[in-house]
Amino acid sequence: MxxxxxxxxxxxxxxxxxxxxxxxxxxxxxxxxxxxxxxxxxxxxxxxxxxxxxxxxxxxxxxxxxxxxxxxxxxxxxxxxxxxxxxxxxxxxxxNRLDYDGWGQPGWSYDELLPYFIRSEDNERGASEFHGVGGPMTVADGRSRNVMSTAFVEAAIQAGYPTNDDFNGAEQDGFGLYQVNQRDGKxxxxxxxxxxxxxxxxxxxxxxxxxxxxxxxxxxxxxxxxxxxxxxxxxxxxxxxxxxxxxxxxxxxxxxxxxxxxxxxxxxxxxxxxxxxxxxxxxLQDHPHVMLVFAHSQPVSLLIASDPKYGQEFVEHGTGPLTSNIGEAGGFFRSEDGLPAPDMQFIAGPVMFADGGLGMPTDHAISFGACLLTPRSRGSVTIASDDPTAKAKIRHNYYDDDADLRAMVEGVRRGLEISRQRSLAPYTERQVGGPESESDADLREHVRRATQTEFHxxxxxxxxxxxxxxxxxxxxxxxxxxxxxxMPTVIRGNTxxxxxxxxxxxxxxxxxxxxxxxxxxxxxxxx
The missing domain is CATH 3.50.50.60 (FAD/NAD(P)-binding domain)
Structure with a gap:
């Protein structure tokens, strides 16, 4: 008992x-x-x-x-x-503040929940009005800092987006490198x-x-x-x-x-x-995600992590490519004017990310793409049997509301725009499995073919x-x-x-x- x-x-x-x-x-x-x-x-x-x-x-x-x-x-x-x-x-x-305030549940507003975020946190940047130190959960800047992740952020800036060095601070919009839940690189x-x-x-x-x-x-x-x-x-x-x-x-x-x-x-x-x-x-809600993958000849992707010297570096110093969380960089933006907060998030990784993470990288590559933060579509989870070992029937119904599909098309279009910026030129030699063209019809078909979960x-x-x-x-x-x-509705970001x-x-x-x-x-x- x-x-x-x-x-x-x-x-x-x-x-x-x-x-x-x-x-x-x-x-x-x-x-x-x-x-x-x-x-x-x-x-x-x-x-x-x-x-x-x-x-x-x-x-x-x-x-x-x-x-x-x-x-x-x-x-x-x-x-x-x-x-x-x-x-x-x-x-x-x-x-985002609007996520929690929008739940309309007593005790669960942003201001009421922020102290619990801070209580959990041990942020290596130190304490502030938004961050805590001394909590159980270590929050750190990524130690991999792959050159392609930095190039992606630079490309977003070149495309006209603002920078943001703290997505959990005063503003969510903008692009930068993510903080991660790592301690000494692990x-x-x-x-x-x-x-x-x-x-x-x-x-x-x-x-x-x-x-x-x-x-x-x-x-x-x-x-x-x-x-x-x-x-x-x-x-x-x-x-x-x-x-x-x-x-x-x-x-x-x-x-x-x-x-x-x-x-x-x-x-x-x-x-x-x-x-x-x-x-x-x-x-049931989730963030649908569409990756764009670009292969290149520069030997800088996470394929190099298999070299034994990087294993030794990880063990001895907690640094190097094995500390990469894959999604090192990204950002938040609004797919159309007039939105009260970002509705799209980019995640970029210095590796060929294929088949929802199940595919093996075959070339040096960079992968990045948008996920929809505010889906209108709803799915369900139901038992399929009275046998408790039988898996549930899950259907997300991605894009059941066409507004979600229209927003993801815009997200792919923005990703292609970022891919053409000069800082990414060395890393976008060849697109792998991209859309046939940038017409609405081809982008819609690409979204249907390439959507994966963002695991949220x-x-x-x-x-x-x-x-x-x-x-x-x-x-x-x-x-x-x-x-x-x-959660009554999914929040704008990782869950x-x-x-x-x-x-x-x-x-x-x-x-x-x-x-x-x-x-x-x-x-x-x-x-």
Whole structure:
């Protein structure tokens, strides 16, 4: 028997386990389906692509996407301590003030959430009105500084965009080099930052390689979880609460398997209904992304990282190409006049990025492209079977709203414009798999053919519909959801840092602590 059982040791789960177990009178159990994060590859930033479709990846994909020529899109998700923060590109972005203010949820405005971002942070640039030091999560400037990343930023400036040396500061618009979650050149995942320092506490138990099959109930109150390690069934009891932190795909999947979801679907699959809640699994959002890839003859891409001397440099000094997070540079811009905040983000990497990260680089290359930050299209996650080991049916419905497709066409057009600037001339000798022309028709077809996920799913257990403003599942007792699935709308940027901030605030809510005082930042507009 534990006070709190947390399902999922990803970004949110690691934060919750660490923060809740700070109270020595509270017993916490953190349950993770995957293994410990002991693989050396997890901690080498440039190697995260090698983790795709391995035992530390849930290896999900969408069903055929109707607006992407029926293609199935690969969706990597971390299945390991640290979750997706152990296999992601480590970009530290908070999003825009308008994102949080637009949620319309009490306690979740930008000013109210900013102190939780700051509490988590240990920024190597030092403390400021927007940044913190001394927190568990290291935020650092990238150490790779590939010449192509610098050239990309210069090209964006040549194309007329402003510079920005802090996307999490007073303004979000502009181009620059990203800060990353790295410590001494190595990945600083949520497990490294929050969980490992807490694992020696006697009141915290971490169970790995345990797949949770359902939440157990006594009437309408959650009492624990039922799962298995290999063929051994495990029952873990929660005296106070069960907290589901399994991510935007797996959290609604688990709720539905537990009897919380659309009653018609659950009955059809012979799942006993605990609560008819049709919004569980709906409202799925993501940032669609279209890469442009340019091959060249300059021996400066991350292909050089296989040279043993760079492995030695990484081990001895924490520098060199193996510290690259791939997406080293980028920026935020508005695809049309009159928008209140950026609706597009560029990410650029000094490598040939093909097939959603599954393709092998064959040449020295640079890859960059836009992702849509404010999609109108909505998808869904539903169980396809009452067998808890069966994967969910996921459909993002990318470009279901044609406005999304029009915006992505403009994003590709802007990327092609940047590619023609003089600073990128040495690195854009040959385009690989680009559009046939820059006509609207050809760009639309290219977007349908080349769209991949930007790995930012949210919204499937949203505040205001599935959970309340304290993240309690509405209609039952003793059950919360704490992860990216509770975001009513996706934020303008990478979702890892916001997920950590959500969990930081959730820990205070769960323990009944006073919320951190809203930030008194006069100029705290990131619009």
């Amino acid at each position: 534990y006070d709190y059982v947390i399902v999922g040791a990803g970004s949110a789960g690691c934060v919750l386990a660490a923060r809740l177990s700070e109270d020595p009178d509270v017993k916490v159990c953190l349950v993770e389906a995957g293994p410990a994060d002991t693989s050396p590859t997890v901690h080498v930033p440039a190697a995260f692509g090698k983790l795709f479709r391995t035992r530390v990846d849930w290896d999900l994909d969408t069903h055929g996407e109707p607006n992407l020529n029926g293609r199935r899109i690969y969706l990597p998700r971390g299945r390991v301590l640290g979750g997706s923060s152990s296999i992601n590109a480590m970009i530290y972005i908070r999003g 990945r600083c995942s949520a497990a490294v930052a929050f969980l490992h320092p807490a694992m020696s506490r006697p009141n915290l138990t971490v169970e790995t390689n345990v797949e949770v099959h359902r939440v157990s109930f006594d009437g309408d109150r959650a009492t624990g979880v039922i799962g298995s390690r290999l063929d051994e069934e495990l029952v873990i009891r929660a005296e106070r609460e069960v907290i589901v932190s399994a991510g935007a795909y797996n959290s609604p999947h688990l709720l539905q398997l537990s009897g919380i979801g659309p009653a018609e679907l659950l009955r059809a699959l012979e799942v006993p209904v605990v609560l008819d809640q049709p919004e569980v699994g709906r409202n 799913p949210v919204g499937t257990c949203a505040m205001g519909t599935v959970v309340d403003a304290e993240l309690r599942v509405r209609g039952v007792e003793g059950l919360r959801v704490v992860d990216a699935s509770v 890892n840092a916001p997920t950590i901030a959500i969990a930081e605030k959730a820990a205070d809510l769960i323990l009944g602590r006073q919320p951190l005082a809203p930030a008194a930042v006069v100029s705290a507009s990131t619009a």
